[in-house]
Amino acid sequence: MLPSAGPCPCGSGRAYDACCGPLHRGAERASTPEQLMRSRYAAFARGEADYLFRTWHPRTRPDDVGVDATTTWTGLEVHGSGLTPADPDDPRGTDAPQEGWVEFTAHYAVGGARGRLHERSRFVLRAGHWLYLDGVHD
Numbered sequence: 001m002l003p004s005a006g007p008c009p010c011g012s013g014r015a016y017d018a019c020c021g022p023l024h025r026g027a028e029r030a031s032t033p034e035q036l037m038r039s040r041y042a043a044f045a046r047g048e049a050d051y052l053f054r055t056w057h058p059r060t061r062p063d064d065v066g067v068d069a070t071t072t073w074t075g076l077e078v079h080g081s082g083l084t085p086a087d088p089d090d091p092r093g094t095d096a097p098q099e100g101w102v103e104f105t106a107h108y109a110v111g112g113a114r115g116r117l118h119e120r121s122r123f124v125l126r127a128g129h130w131l132y133l134d135g136v137h138d
């Protein structure tokens with residue numbers, strides 16, 4: 001795990017302790033899908049597997065959520081984010097879970113080789129907590 005001083009890996013430009021640190025420690029929770037996605041990127045970068053587990057929807061979460069120590073996360077670009085409009089035909093009406101999305105590119109290096117992960121992630125608000133649901137990569 002990395003020290004808590006210094007810039008946040010999520011790319012916000014803020015110090016880790018004033019950005020994703022409180023989310024990782026459980027002192028705060030993400031208020032938007034983008035904030036959750038940034039904090040999850042920072043968790044990958046810092047080796048915070050427990051946070052990744054806690055913020056992954058139980059329906060889609062693997063049994064073992066780990067962090068690959070051979071991967072170095074080198075940067076994050078957020079291309080867009082928003083909330084998904086409610087489906088007017090959903091029989092749950094206003095009780096339907098709120099959903100959101102974030103499109104991003106995460107840059108990384110493994111053994112000197114550079115790579116990138118482009119994803120459009122889906123998030124759902126469950127019991128007042130945003131959770132990562134799934135994503136589509138290209």
